[in-house]
Amino acid sequence: MIIFPFGKAPAVILVAALLAGGWLLLHPRGKEDANLVLWSFAKTHITAYNQALPALNHAYPDVKLSVKQIHFEALNRRLLSSFWSDLPSQPDLVEIEISCVGTYFKGPKEQIGFEDLKPRLVESGMYNRIVRNRLATWSNRGGIYGIPNDVHPVMLAYRRDIADSLGICVDSLYTWDRFIEAGRRFTVEGERYMIELNEQNVGSLECFLFQRGGGYFDSLGNVIFDNPVAVATMEWFVPLVTGKGRIGADLGSGQNAAVLFYKALEEGYYLFFICPDWRSSFIQEYSPRLAGKMALMPMPAFYPGGRRTSTQGGTMMAITKACKDKDKAWKTALFLYTNPEGRSRSFKKTNIIPPFRDAWTEPVFHEPNAFWSGQKLGEMYIGLADSIPPQYSNPFVVLAKGKLSQALVSCTQYYSVNGSSGFRDHIRKALTASADEVRKYQKRGLIE
The missing domain is CATH 3.40.190.10 (Periplasmic binding protein-like II)
Incomplete structure (x- = not known):
């Protein structure tokens, strides 16, 4: 009896490798017929x-x-x-x-x-x-x-059945002011929120920034996420996700975030959420029990007659x-x-x-x-x-997203402690500091 000196397990692996190698030699992969x-x-x-x-x-x-x-x-x-x-x-x-x-x-x-x-x-x-x-x-x-x-135009998706039971008329929510007013009536802290919004990740914030005609960069590549539109958007957004009177919440962005979201939606934890066209198919696939209970509406505008979508x-x-x-x-x-x-x-x-x-x-x-x-x-x-806002690409967009996220965290922390006192000045400083970081990297890596 031949005994393999390194034990049975390595012997099995060696035999398997030899058999696999022999099979490949006898059955060579043909050249791919593609041009x-x-x-x-x-x-x-x-x-x-x-x-x-x-x-x-x-x-x-x-x-x-x-x-x-x-x-x-x-x-x-x-x-x-x-x-x-x-x-x-x-x-x-x-x-x-x-x-x-x-x-x-x-x-x-x-x-x-x-x-x-x-x-x-x-x-x-x-x-x-x-x-x-x-x-x-x-x-x-x-x-x-x-x-x-x-x-990828964006609408708001909502639990139609719950909205109907609460007497929410979505046709009346044509501006964000009206939406927020309703949200503060129907949000129950820790139990039900008017809308899913993330207070640390910029995914929610940038959607509104685009809707208002802002962004990270303009068409010439200039950094603009510290301009007056960005300041106003941050000042508007942060009170929705932190402090007394918040109407938005998020369950985080970890490994199980998607599972938690679908469960929360089914349990009525969220009434509304941002929904580009692609996300609507995910809801159908992963929350089939909500069939017939969901509906869509255009995003509220920031002013009457304003843009009612984003991307x-x-x-x-x-x-x-x-x-x-x-x-x-x-x-x-x-x-x-x-x-x-x-x-x-x-x-x-x-x-x-x-x-x-x-x-x-x-x-x-x-x-x-x-x-x-x-x-x-x-x-x-x-x-x-045809109403989607432009979104300009840039070599430094990943960095810009990270820096805007840092500014968002700074602003939410400030507001949770100080409220509106000095808040606008803090926003300007936080956004300018973040945007200047991106400008600094742009100068080091000039696009010729």
């Missing part, structure tokens, strides 16, 4: 694109597309590394999320790793078909570096400069984003409306949604799409 490679981080997108492959191959027999799902962070690390090192292992097409796209615009314009698609968009007529403010997100120094996948999230599809057949990549990208069958299938799965105005007449966007109390969800989001 275009697409990377995406989004599982729902990957599924949709794989479902569209037969139709794509029928429309364009010369296209052999390989679709690869890559983890969000890994995708951006690998792609940036390949751009900076000019490595050959780059995809032809790639989807980039809105919070990361600014990173790709750092440095001289000619070193941006994506093809400028503005000439193709204009020549094809696509430029005038797309919601104009959505193109701003994917633009930099005169170029447009991606086709938008979405618009949150987003994705673009880009063509890399390394792509050897950009014409083929262009027609593939357009097919994946504009073919009616795929668009209809995607909307039924995600509730995401497309950025192409001519698509909005398709019947699927005008069907009642039973989960949302029979409302025509697509039609409602489409009605707000």
